[in-house]
Every structure is written in structure tokens, then in C-alpha cells.
Amino acid sequence: MSSEADSSTHVATRAYKPGMSTGWWTRKRHYFWYMVREFTALPLALWLLWLLVEIKRAGDGPSRYHPHSSTGFVIFSVICFGFALYHSITFLSLAGVIIHLKTLDRPVPPRAIVWVMFLLWLAASIVIGAVLIGFGR
Amino acid sequence: MSEETRRTEKPALGHLFWWFMFAQGGGLAALVIPVHILVQGILGPLGGVPVVDRHYDTWVSILSNPIVKLYLLVLISLPFFHFAHRLRYLLVDLGVRAAKRLWVQWLFYGAAVLVTIITIWVLLTTAPISLSLG
Numbered sequence: 001m002s003s004e005a006d007s008s009t010h011v012a013t014r015a016y017k018p019g020m021s022t023g024w025w026t027r028k029r030h031y032f033w034y035m036v037r038e039f040t041a042l043p044l045a046l047w048l049l050w051l052l053v054e055i056k057r058a059g060d061g062p063s064r065y066h067p068h069s070s071t072g073f074v075i076f077s078v079i080c081f082g083f084a085l086y087h088s089i090t091f092l093s094l095a096g097v098i099i100h101l102k103t104l105d106r107p108v109p110p111r112a113i114v115w116v117m118f119l120l121w122l123a124a125s126i127v128i129g130a131v132l133i134g135f136g137r
Numbered sequence: 138m139s140e141e142t143r144r145t146e147k148p149a150l151g152h153l154f155w156w157f158m159f160a161q162g163g164g165l166a167a168l169v170i171p172v173h174i175l176v177q178g179i180l181g182p183l184g185g186v187p188v189v190d191r192h193y194d195t196w197v198s199i200l201s202n203p204i205v206k207l208y209l210l211v212l213i214s215l216p217f218f219h220f221a222h223r224l225r226y227l228l229v230d231l232g233v234r235a236a237k238r239l240w241v242q243w244l245f246y247g248a249a250v251l252v253t254i255i256t257i258w259v260l261l262t263t264a265p266i267s268l269s270l271g
Contacts, residue, residue, distance in 0.1 A: 035227070045217065048170070048217070051177070052255070055260065055263055061193075078179060080178065081171060081175055084171040128173065132177060135195055135198075136190075
């Protein structure tokens with residue numbers, strides 16, 4: 001036994017390197033949408049950077065402040081909005097898997113947690129939308 | 138207990154922090170970014186509704202509120218910790234092995250920290266803090 005163990009420890013080990021082609025995600029629809037989910041970060045990051053620039057531009061004074069209204073900007077926002085919705089739906093749908101809660105020593109069903117998250121999304125959207133529009137003129 | 142066992146039993150505080158920021162950033166992005174894009178990026182520019190950032194005075198007025206500044210700091214900076222993780226793993230999934238290296242991790246998460254610092258600077262220097270709204 002000990003000689004066997006000794007001999008096995010001397011066997012050279014090689015690290016397992018999984019071979020994966022760069023186009024693996026195009027083979028199945030499920031893989032493709034997984035990559036789209038990961039990609040949503042890029043347009044959302046760009047849109048938030050635009051918001052940061054818009055805040056910065058407010059410091060330039062009233063004569064130099066002109067809010068973006070071009071068709072190109074609206075198209076950019078529509079594209080970002082699509083990715084934002086996809087991020088929201090996929091992320092909030094996972095809440096039932098990630099969040100584990102108990103009430104009266106009984107686990108809360110995952111579906112109930114997902115429903116609460118979607119209701120929270122609706123409530124947050126109404127409140128923020130009301131503030132953004134309500135303080136406008 | 139051996140020294141090695143004691144070392145491995147230490148809580149991975151670094152992992153805890155970055156996973157916490159990833160989850161919170163993703164959750165916040167899911168809950169509030171769509172309505173900002175819809176109202177400020179689509180409805181406002183199309184002229185469908187009056188939006189706070191369409192006029193200089195309303196925009197500066199709301200930006201000067203400290204609660205709004207705090208909200209915008211969280212809104213802009215926190216999702217970037219989520220984006221940093223997702224974009225790095227997007228590169229890993231696309232076969233870019235270098236994306237797993239430590240310097241790339243510094244690059245991506247460092248960018249999120251940089252955005253946070255820039256956001257703080259922009260919010261503190263753009264509109265003087267005032268408690269009045271409108």
C-alpha cells in the first residue's frame with residue numbers, strides 16, 4: 001500500500017486545460033443568450049458614463065448647457081434600454097435561486113421572492129419616473 | 138491544527154467584498170437603470186414628457202440636493218463593480234486567457250474604483266449643495 005502510494009505521488013501531473021473554441025457560444029441558443037446577458041454590462045456602462053457627462057455639463061453654466069436631443073442619441077438609448085430590460089429580467093429572475101428566506105421557520109418559495117423583486121422593480125420605476133418627470137418643466 | 142489548515146480557514150474577505158459589490162451593483166442596475174434610460178434617454182429627448190435634465194435650472198436645482206447627489210453616486214458607481222466582473226468574464230468566455238490574470242483584475246476593478254472617484258469629484262464640483270428643491 002505504502003509503496004503504491006509512494007509510486008503514485010511520483011507520477012508527473014499535468015494541469016487540465018479545457019479546449020474551447022472562441023465561437024462556442026454561437027452553437028446553442030442558450031449559450032448565445034448567456035453571452036448577451038454578460039454583454040449587457042457594456043451598453044449600460046456607456047449609458048451611465050453619458051449620464052455622468054450630462055451631470056458634469058451642468059457645471060458649465062446655463063449658456064453652454066444643451067441637453068442631448070439628436071436622433072443618434074435616442075437610438076443609442078433605445079438600444080441600451082433593450083439591454084437594460086434584459087439585464088433586469090434575467091437578474092431579478094435569479095433572485096429566487098440566490099436569496100433564501102424563512103418566515104415562521106418555513107422557507108419562502110423562490111417564486112414569491114421573484115415576484116417581490118419584480119414588484120420592487122415596478123415600484124422603483126414609478127417613484128424614480130415620477131421624480132424625473134415631476135421636477136421637470 | 139496545522140498552520141496550513143488555519144490559513145485556509147481564514148474568511149476570504151477580498152472575495153466577500155467583490156462578490157458583495159457585484160451582487161449589489163447588479164441588483165441596483167436591474168431595479169433603477171431602465172427607468173432612467175426610458176425617461177432621460179428616450180421620452181425626454183423626444184419631447185414626450187417634461188424631464189428634469191431638459192432645462193439647466195431644473196437640472197442644477199435637483200443636482201444640488203445632497204440626497205440626489207448620494208443617490209447618483211450609488212446609481213453610477215455601484216453598477217460599475219458589477220460591469221467590471223461581467224466584462225472580465227465575458228473576455229474569459231471569449232477565450233481571452235489573459236483576462237484571468239491579476240493585472241487584468243486590477244485593471245477592471247480599478248476602473249470601477251476610478252469611476253467612483255470621478256463621480257464623487259463631479260458631484261462635489263458641479264452644483265453647490267443646497268437643501269431646496271425647485
